[in-house]
Amino acid sequence: MRQDWRIIGLFIGGVLVLGTIVxxxxxxxxxxxFYTAASFIDPPQWVGLGNYVKVLSEPLFWGSLLNGxxxxxxxxxxxxxxxxxxxxxxxxxxxxxxxxxxxxxVPYFLPTVVACLITQWILDPNYGLxxxxxxxFGYGMFDWGGNSTSAKATIVLVSVWIWTPFVVTCVLAGxxxxxxxxxxxxxxxxxxxMKQFWHVTLPGLRSVLIVVILLRGIWMxxxxxVIWLLTKGGPLNETETLPTLAYRKAFxxxxxxxxxxxxxxxxxxxxxxxxxxxxxxxxxxxxxxR
Amino acid sequence: MDIADGELVVFxxxxxxxxxxxxxxxxxxxxVTFGKILIDGRDxxxxxxxxxxxxxxxxxxxxxxxxxxxxxxxxxxRVRRTPQQEIDRRVRSAAxxxxxxxxLERKPRQLSxxxxxxxxxxxALVRDPDVFLLxxxxxxxxxxxxxxxxxxxxTLHARLGxxxxxxxxxxxxxxxxxxxxxxxxxxxxxxAGSPLDLYDRPANAFVAxxxxxxxxxxxDGGLMRDGGAxxxxxxxxxxxxxxxSFSEAERDVTLGIRPEHIExxxxxxxxxxxxxxxxxxxxxxxxxxxxxxxxxxxxxARDDALRAGDRIFVNLSQEKLHLxxxxxxxxxxxxxxxxxxxxxxxxHGQAQLRRxxxxx
Numbered sequence: 001m002r003q004d005w006r007i008i009g010l011f012i013g014g015v016l017v018l019g020t021i022v023x024x025x026x027x028x029x030x031x032x033x034f035y036t037a038a039s040f041i042d043p044p045q046w047v048g049l050g051n052y053v054k055v056l057s058e059p060l061f062w063g064s065l066l067n068g069x070x071x072x073x074x075x076x077x078x079x080x081x082x083x084x085x086x087x088x089x090x091x092x093x094x095x096x097x098x099x100x101x102x103x104x105x106v107p108y109f110l111p112t113v114v115a116c117l118i119t120q121w122i123l124d125p126n127y128g129l130x131x132x133x134x135x136x137f138g139y140g141m142f143d144w145g146g147n148s149t150s151a152k153a154t155i156v157l158v159s160v161w162i163w164t165p166f167v168v169t170c171v172l173a174g175x176x177x178x179x180x181x182x183x184x185x186x187x188x189x190x191x192x193x194m195k196q197f198w199h200v201t202l203p204g205l206r207s208v209l210i211v212v213i214l215l216r217g218i219w220m221x222x223x224x225x226v227i228w229l230l231t232k233g234g235p236l237n238e239t240e241t242l243p244t245l246a247y248r249k250a251f252x253x254x255x256x257x258x259x260x261x262x263x264x265x266x267x268x269x270x271x272x273x274x275x276x277x278x279x280x281x282x283x284x285x286x287x288x289x290r
Numbered sequence: 291m292d293i294a295d296g297e298l299v300v301f302x303x304x305x306x307x308x309x310x311x312x313x314x315x316x317x318x319x320x321x322v323t324f325g326k327i328l329i330d331g332r333d334x335x336x337x338x339x340x341x342x343x344x345x346x347x348x349x350x351x352x353x354x355x356x357x358x359x360x361x362x363x364x365x366x367x368r369v370r371r372t373p374q375q376e377i378d379r380r381v382r383s384a385a386x387x388x389x390x391x392x393x394l395e396r397k398p399r400q401l402s403x404x405x406x407x408x409x410x411x412x413x414a415l416v417r418d419p420d421v422f423l424l425x426x427x428x429x430x431x432x433x434x435x436x437x438x439x440x441x442x443x444x445t446l447h448a449r450l451g452x453x454x455x456x457x458x459x460x461x462x463x464x465x466x467x468x469x470x471x472x473x474x475x476x477x478x479x480x481x482a483g484s485p486l487d488l489y490d491r492p493a494n495a496f497v498a499x500x501x502x503x504x505x506x507x508x509x510d511g512g513l514m515r516d517g518g519a520x521x522x523x524x525x526x527x528x529x530x531x532x533x534x535s536f537s538e539a540e541r542d543v544t545l546g547i548r549p550e551h552i553e554x555x556x557x558x559x560x561x562x563x564x565x566x567x568x569x570x571x572x573x574x575x576x577x578x579x580x581x582x583x584x585x586x587x588x589x590x591a592r593d594d595a596l597r598a599g600d601r602i603f604v605n606l607s608q609e610k611l612h613l614x615x616x617x618x619x620x621x622x623x624x625x626x627x628x629x630x631x632x633x634x635x636x637x638h639g640q641a642q643l644r645r646x647x648x649x650x
Contacts, residue, residue: 184319185352189366189413190340199365203356 033260051261068241072220075159083167091175108165116229119158148238151231158226174208210281242266296451300468308477309457313423317346329420345414349426351406353398360394363412384415404435422454461501473497495619498546509545509584527582536613537622546612552588553605560603568596
């Protein structure tokens, strides 16, 4: 009986903490999206769905959504492909395996600010590292921040740099849980390296990849720091995404209601995509299938 | 060693003896340090598993978890680009001979251990290989299922006439299944021969104790002539031996007698066995006791009255006695064995197969 109380106590504690730091702000932000206010001090004015109508009719909103999706998908694809490849290499037996495995996770420890500053220092068109390298060959420097594609690519590359180690770590753990006998059975069955990868490795990584892609998807879709630090949504809103748009509206354009509406729409979209994703790729069944 | 076409050979030995390594070398999963493997006269030593035309059944079944039973069995054929019709025919025929027809659309996680083992067998069967390699295929099954699957494998072998190599650590499995048994220890073949050959004429003390359950009693002692008779003495115990049967080259010997070859006797001219522990297993009564201070295990016909502390008389039937050199462990029996490797032909080095020729 005492244990029951302990469990209930812990449960209530958890709910209270979650409610205070997640549920409260979430509900407050949803509430705010039905009002108009220039700051948190001003008394908000009820406008109903006005903010939503305004936001949804702006081309910038749809552009930001498309940018966010483009950046998220490119980053996830690269992170997963690179992560799986690196994990496959690290999973082999070689001298110094432990050291290399440990080193491979180092970028993950790097604070995002540091990673972004280093990137800027390398890429800066006026005094960057690449500029001097190019100059020594007699070439000029390309302005990466002035072009939509290269600005997006930079954001994607930095995200891949920082977050691929996370994928590597998860996939490496997944690889080690695939029984060696399955590979032996496939070899006896006549499968070569590619067929072994397709019929043994990938199915064995299924549940890990489902979770990794889900988590990376959520984090990339909500990514703010890398974009803000590198491009602030520029050039000309070409790297603007829903999180930066919400921030811009709320804190730079003093339109708290509009920002809250963007955030709420973004939250609802992400939640529905996650629900559909989990319906199509159920984590439980993947587990049983192993 | 040579294995004939259609033979079922069992590699048996304690864990770490090299039996699985040998099988894996035959499959091409482990490298051969030296020596050759020939299948049907073809040197396959350097070939990858897929080019050896072998099929293997693994201890943990190694079924592809995401594939259905049908696809598990069909995979090897698909990789070899067998026409779909042929795949269908072979899988269904194997499924029907293993009673798997109703399970073809299931995934491995929906099967019991016994069913998974049958699918693993089926996967080997559809390939129609030159040699079946079975690596402890029964050890993950419960006792009842193990016996049934063992019978199924024996039936399958009889029906297909396929060449099979079966690895196990269980001597009962080896005895019941094998046309021929190869007993291994520390990477060396101790003896190879028919099950009864190994039971009746073990080449050394290791084989003698490994085959048979409960295991053979071994008593260390000295060999000497007493008048005209050949006698083994150990403490107060003195056992007469048939003089022509054993070499007298060594003095320090080990006498062996199987528990089931110790017979109850009425007369006091026999040996006196002091009963220490009685185990009733139904049809028989197992007794652990002492004869002149030597620990002895005996198996008698059921005797409900036997109690610890009882003193009973027993005979050690002379023609069933074994004698081994205490130094080398080798048998001192004169007309050694009928088996080809009577003296425990040695393989060189840990788990290195000198030459395995299969005429498939």
